[in-house]
Amino acid sequence: MVKELGMLQKTKVELADAHSHLDLMDGMHLINEAIEYGVSTIITDGVDTKSNLKALEISDYERIFPALGVDPHNAISISEGELEFNFRLIKENAERIVAIGEIGLDYMIAEDARKRAKQKRVFNQFLDLAEQLDLPVSVHARKAIDDVLSVLDGRRGLKVQLHYFDGDVKEAKIATGRGYMISIPPVESGKRKRVIKETDIGMLLTEADSPVVGASPKDVERAVRMIGGIKGIDYERAAQVLTANAKKFFNINKEKGFMRY
């Protein structure tokens, strides 16, 4: 009896963090704590050459999986040589990575036309690569959701995660209508709550975006609770559905081992 009780207590709710920057976290302590807590699937996104290399290094392909990309911030100033290096890195590791990301547009950072044009060109080059390699993309869109949706529009076959989705219900409907996943951070707002209410739970992902937004991947718990509360389902059920969504989106099948093909 005592033994059974012990086993029951050990049952953890499985959680997924669909976008994070583990390379920026201060040591492995908080990551291990999150895994211990039940975060079974963590995607760590690279933003430049250094963090892409680090993402490959810290991934264990069991719980931590890498996505490689150049984010809109670094896209503005990256040299052609370094961009080529990152394209090659993605091609060489295409069988090991679960997505191309973080990529996208950020008009808060790119305030003039020249910077925006460079961001858009780099974004398009990574989208070409994603189509070529048949990889999902993790897309950043800040003050640029309309342009992100229009750039993606001609690319119907792509699997898209709209990371830290900050659009309204109308934009969410356009996105999910095309099959894109809406990624929910642990940050509440009236707009986000309306989006969650109006979006099928099958089209939602959860992310902590740690250490930028959450302190650790464990903070996805707050996104899961928010979604569960709005959908009127219990926490365990919400976690189960949202974790399954992440595994499906990133093609992670742990029973078979991590296999893309």
Ligand SMILES: [Zn+2]
């Ligand atoms: Zn990010």
